Amino acid sequence: MTLNPLDDPFYYLNNFQRVLAWLEQRYADVLNRQEQQFIADFGRLPRASQALLVRMVMRKGLHFRLGKLQYPEIGDSAEAAEPLLALGWVDERAPLSIDDLFEVLLKPEIVQCFGALIEQPKAKKPQWLAALRERFDDPRTFNDWYPALDDRLLSLSIMDLADRLRLMFFGNLYQDWSEFVLADLGIFTYENVEFCAESRGLRSRDDLEAYLYLHQCQQRFEAGEDVTQVVEQIHALQTANPWLEQRRGKLLFQLGQHCERVADWPTALAIYRQCRYAGARLRLIRVLERCAEFQLALELASHAEQAPESAAEHQQLLRVLPRLRRKLGGAPASRSKAREVERLDLTLERVDPALSVECLVQAHLDDPRGPVHYVENSLINSLFGLLCWPAIFAPLPGAFFHPFQRGPADLLSEDFHARRADLFQACLAELADGRYVATIRQRFHDKYAVQSPFVFWAVLTEALLEQALACLPAEHLKLWFERLLQDIKANRAGMPDLIQFWPQQKTYRMIEVKGPGDRLQDNQLRWLEFCREHQMAVTVCYVQWAGPEG
Structure with missing residues (x-):
């Protein structure tokens, strides 16, 4: 006992x-x-x-x-x-x-x-x-x-x-x-990872002092201290720790966003010019545009187009560049027509205002022969997390350094995949020969309720898992998982709201739901385009309300 x-x-x-x-x-x-x-x-x-x-x-x-x-x-x-x-x-x-x-x-x-x-x-x-x-x-x-x-x-x-x-x-x-108490109560269970000697969050006293210094800078900013003074203090920090450099960049990025919100364009420009955090380059282009520095903005945007840092930046550049060229007197750029996506229009009774539009569509489309699940980002992420569990929780230096980690500390680092490339390759190889079905099923039982940055235990029931394993083709799983690894921060969100399975036919379709006045967000558009590119069944459902509210 x-x-x-x-x-x-x-x-x-x-x-x-x-x-x-x-x-x-x-x-x-x-x-x-x-x-x-x-x-x-x-x-x-x-x-x-x-x-x-x-x-x-x-x-x-x-x-x-x-x-x-x-x-x-x-x-x-x-x-x-x-x-x-x-x-x-x-x-x-x-x-x-x-x-x-x-x-x-x-x-x-x-x-x-x-x-x-x-x-x-x-x-x-x-x-x-x-x-x-x-x-x-x-x-x-x-x-x-x-x-x-x-x-x-x-x-x-x-x-x-x-x-x-x-x-x-x-x-x-x-x-x-x-x-400790949450773990002792069994509310949270964490993966038991072996800690190697090099696995420490803070490798030296200098790292500790640098972390506290950045924390104090953030507190001064939140207390209302002059932003330019806080920025000077942040830049004064000397550190060779890449993890702390990432924290410094994130803090500078947050200060730049604050300056944009209060229309302090000169300070925002100064911050973004010295910030290497993901997204700072695009924000710099947008602020230059707000300041009517169209030529500088165009030059930077054109340079960025040659090597976008992410699909999200590339998507934004496709909108920014034509606008900048037009403002500088250039000829209107011909815009490529977006590929058609299957559309479903529904008019529904709003029987319960407390229910989300996604839940109402789910109830409307659900059928014993074609069950519909409200999964959003949870299903694909969970399947990825279960199959690739050994790679995600590999005890690499700098990844795990205490017993209460939901995932590796470097999860969102640029080299997360590269450091574990062989491990991920071995996991994804199971998709080629069918082993993945037994692996995912067994891991669902062995790791049930253990904290993970990918697995949504509250959503992933055994029935949903079995339907997904039966109906989702291995080649589609591989494409989704590889896309996740390209940019975990951006790509683990934006997936369609619902999924419908037809177990008899072993087929599926994903459904993105939009209520009245709602529109597709950028990350959703990127996922829809990815699915269309690879001939995956995806539908956008547009809902109107019946009766007076319609």
């Missing part, structure tokens, strides 16, 4: 100790003296003190009322806090702003604390805070704010250190300690 880790009341402490042991083993050369000392001192603390600190680290915020830090397994929290206070990891005389104070006091306590200064006793806390903020702009200790209250406030002094440890373990700051 397998024991549930959550049966141990100190499960959270066990998880934290597991992280510290992992970091000592794999990041000893990255830990600085303060972090090493913390790990050593933490190990010497009484268990109750360790548990109390971890409880605080894993909770939201920095300030905690001692009266609310009550846990049966810890016992006397005041006693458990004493070693933490002695080490300086917890402070009970930390200065609090009035905003901090309002976070830890209840409404009746605020009324008692400020007395007659609360002019509207029935108002809400934010209204009181707005009225009092100008009168109290100096920070004070909790006891100085409210000496009559019989409680103590403990403030964490080591949250920055705890965040650095969390960053080293996860390789990012968006995952937190709840990952």
Whole structure:
């Protein structure tokens, strides 16, 4: 019988100790003296003190009322806090702003604390805070704010250190300690990947500091700091880590998009000219066009046309180039006529406004001999993910570095496929001799509910899987899978909404649904064109509403 880790009341402490042991083993050369000392001192603390600190680290915020830090397994929290206070990891005389104070006091306590200064006793806390903020702009200790209250406030002094440890373990700051609990509860199950010695998200102390530096730049931007100053700070970073360069590029791209939204064209131009992130070149062309720099925009667009970075960029260039040439006085370009796609027009009763148009079309077309499934991007991605599971979860250096990864860290990198070319080739080879059917079927059962960046377990039922394996030709699967590998970020979206199978005939058709006023998006147009090019059965269904709404 397998024991549930959550049966141990100190499960959270066990998880934290597991992280510290992992970091000592794999990041000893990255830990600085303060972090090493913390790990050593933490190990010497009484268990109750360790548990109390971890409880605080894993909770939201920095300030905690001692009266609310009550846990049966810890016992006397005041006693458990004493070693933490002695080490300086917890402070009970930390200065609090009035905003901090309002976070830890209840409404009746605020009324008692400020007395007659609360002019509207029935108002809400934010209204009181707005009225009092100008009168109290100096920070004070909790006891100085409210000496009559019989409680103590403990403030964490080591949250920055705890965040650095969390960053080293996860390789990012968006995952937190709840990952352990979700895994222990069985809500998330992760693939068991063997970690090689070179597999670390942050390879050096410089990498760690660079990640934190970029994170702080993003926080300053989100806090409203001048964009040009943030951009200067981003460019000042020196790093040789390709992964961090990708993060820098993405952040610059986001700043450029912000400048476009507020019509700050000069800053947007300056950002995009120095940004190598995918899509930045096209944005630069569009901003040059907005600034009436048509000749420069045309020159850059013509250069890009010679070697588009993606199908998405090429699609956009086919629209931009004729427009730029026309604005410069050139002859109108003859536009190639789009190939016809099979069209289905339906007029439906909107029986339930809560139901999506896709669900209504699915119900209308569904037939016992030709079942219709609402799959959108889920089916093709899932089949690819199951067949190519060994390649996707291959333990390559830099791909997996902690036990809670849904997929490889380099999934969207330019060399993702190239690094695993032989592995993917071996997986796709099964499509040629029919082995793929048994492989996908077996992997569906063996890996069921294990997290994957491609498999949609909530959608992929066994019935859907069997119909797909029976009706989708192996040559079509191969074409779809190869297209996915060409550009995972762009091509794993935009697939038709519905798929209809005819198991008796072993055929299928895909159906893209468009409600009134809706139009095909660029990624959908690219998928439709791909399907037409390879004689795959695809239909665009245009829906109008019957009755008054029609």
